[in-house]
Amino acid sequence: MHRSKKIVITVLYIIIVAISMGAFFIFQPFSFVDNGKSKIACDNGSSFEIGPNFIYTFTDKIDSFNDAKARKICAYNIIRDYGNAYKTPQSSNYGFKPVYIKNSSWGDAWLILVATFLLGSIFIQGIKRVFFESTKDPLFTEFFKWNFFAVVFIFLGIILFLIVIRKPARHIHCQLQIAQKVVNFRNSAFQGGIIPIPEENAHINSSIKTLYETCIGSL
Incomplete structure (x- = not known):
């Protein structure tokens, strides 16, 4: 050649x-939080899957926007309160239980x-x-x-x-x-x-x- x-x-x-x-x-x-399986454990004993209840995170922590939704669902058992008809509890009333998925x-x-x-x-x-x-x-x-x-x-x-x-x-x-x-x-x-x-x-x-x-x- x-x-x-x-x-x-x-x-x-x-x-x-x-x-x-x-x-x-x-x-x-890379690994990330599976919003479909991760949960929040409320202080009152109840727990909720985050994704189906419109709570989510793209990092390892729940941001302020979703934190307010998590506090409300634990306090009032409501979701999608975008008009803020319910007052957000001043202190955190839940614990975050992440489940990770690997891509x-x-x-x-x-x-x-x-x-x-x-x-x-x-x-x-x-x-x-x-x-x-x-x-x-x-x-x-x-x-x-x-x-x-x-x-x-x-x-x-x-x-x-x-x-x-x-x-x-x-x-x-x-x-x-x-x-x-x-x-x-x-x-x-x-x-x-x-x-x-x-x-x-x-x-x-x-x-x-x-x-x-x-x-x-x-x-």
Whole structure:
């Protein structure tokens, strides 16, 4: 193979390594509160699942908006008091009992990394056959041998990932994480076919920026 063709194929493999690492980064596992199963235990002995009663959290704690709803349901056994017909108890009258759910796993993330690399390699093979009229792939063969080529591909792929791919991968991962949390609440609250409530949508939308910044800061 001509030197220029080898360079093109080498660059493509480096890009595939970087993209594969990006896919791994995007699908890394994370845990979050399951609003459908988590509960509040009231001081009066009663308990309620939070999501079905329109109480939710996208972090580890219940915020002030949902704290007021939790206090009211424990005190008055009512939900959706958006007009504040009932006075919010001044002191907390419940305990939060979170149940966590895990999204994906490290095994899944590694599987996606390998699958992405293999699909990318097949794509490169297609390019070679179409443009370079080659059915052999010495570079592909060398990659799977732990030698100089493998070290170079991986090292340069890591550099490309850190410089170019990592930032958009972080963005996508956090967007997926936030969407998963919001869907989890909505599925628990609206499973009975209730029409989404404007007050809830407004609060969720106002929380997304903070959730995104927190997620980005943790990666």
